[in-house]
Amino acid sequence: MSPESELQDLAGFIANPNPQVRFLAIESLAALSLEKPALFKKDSLTPIKHCKFLVRDDPKIAEHALTILINLSGDTEVLEFIATDDKFLGIILANVVDPSEPNANLISMLLANLAKHNSLQSLLTRTQPAPAKLGSDPLVLNQLMDLFVKGADGTYNPSANYDYLAYLFADLAKHPPIRQFLVGGPQPYDSVVPLNKIKVFTEHPSTVRRKGVASAIKNAAFDVPSHAAFLDDDAVNILPYLLLPIVGGEPYDDDDMLDMLPDLQLLPPDKKRDPDATIVQTHVETLTLLATTREGRDLMRQVKVYPVIRETHARVDDENVQEACERLVQILMRDEADDGPGRIADEEDDEDEDQMIVPM
Template identity: 65%
Template structure:
């Protein structure tokens, strides 16, 4: 015999929209405390929820919130992430400039991108709204939404911050990492250069996602010359600024630092999230995988910045990451054969620390 909760779940498919609205609103907290009630009858309630995302705004809002919570379950995640018609709806709705639940759609995509098969997002195409100024590739549309849509500039009801988490997860796949590092024909811009400007953004979510996207992209060692070139991606200033505070350095050190790191204001602060600081230090370590990278970091005095970070950030993960980087920067160069083996081990060590937490609301 069905329980009261199971009966309530059944009402989300009721033909009367008022009954659907009351039922689904009351079910939101149970999507976290008792998610099993949505897994009955071969996930039939989840199927209904996917349909309700197309409903009126308030019902769609609650349906999306429940789906975001439920996709922490691997069975439900796969069930949702492999529904082609549902994905088509999600992508077509999120780019609409007046979509009221665009941020919830971004959160859901942040979860769906955890599914291994999500790399297929990369190949999706759809017509872009004229207001977005993008091409027909969904990945480019998401990138332009993220850049142009911050703080309600594209859709007054959305900031699209959670798309940063989508990019971070997609960048774990080699093919998509290469996308972030290649100039796009429709606007002649390298996607990662669009993201790097957000490393000191006010949004914790945006900063965290961008930090991890940059780190994942840095596993493409052949692209490191572009990472470090002022004419290419030029990533160093955007990695170093978030880990730099207002401390003073010796004149000789400060004069050799990158121009963006000289004469910082007295109220300059490091990123408030120590996980971001650790991510950036690990990215710097990845960028020492080539001799050119190590020599450049020595030349622009990265070591004093890492030394101060180690001293001033009381976090074990940050301090261990700093120790690893300092060992690389301060040691003598090894013979080429030994160096290649050491670099392979360094990349594997950092890769093992990847963060796979699902987004929940």
């Protein structure tokens, strides 16, 4: 049977009362989502509509349907078709917070891809009942952040770690209202500033989690009025979470060491900086954003950020990292009398995270 014929017969397979028939059909089609993605756009995206329906089927069938949707959501037309389907979003959002959902990681990946569409800003106001085990409130965005935290050690749902929600947060943080939500103050139900829930993962073993969190923090830092909260010890206190990942075990002068943040003092000689150069670059760029204000620059000078950046520049053999370090050094070492407030935060937001696909 040709791929075209398989897709044409998909509607018949969905209606078949035998789940094994439905499974074999969707399994064979999942591979085509990478090989022949254009076939799924035939007949006004009817194959995509079928896949959205199958997400509610047996978990093994739903697994392949989600895989197809993940792999095809990089297409602008398909993304629009999925991300603006409010009923479908309600289904997958309810499923992802279910502690017994076997496909929660795939749903997390799909949500991360869908966040590239502006309509996902609706998560800031969308509500749904929260599972008792999650201990969250009705706001979906709060639920997703609590899910990300509780899923880190695999105890909330044995089938999921929810790492890809970090990419969801990174893309959502491109939008000013969500930036303000992340840093604007503690949530009433748990008295925690939302950004504080994810900042602790800048040194997590998962590269996906670290990378997404780094980008989320950077995008949130484009909100210049929130910089005071970013730097306040009693609010977000972000500097230790940006500096620790880019510090290695190299020695520093005693005078510099005494002025550094307590978290950076007396680190073991085998301390490793983040091995992913793109993450190091992102953290340095976030520091540069926080140097937009005079208060940010003065604090970084006070706690000896310059020696850390100097060593990062010398020890990370990556052109982009070195350029980012040089830019920050120029800002920190300049004479304040020669220039006014920095204008770094007028730049564009961080690039979107790559669209996820599920290899077959």
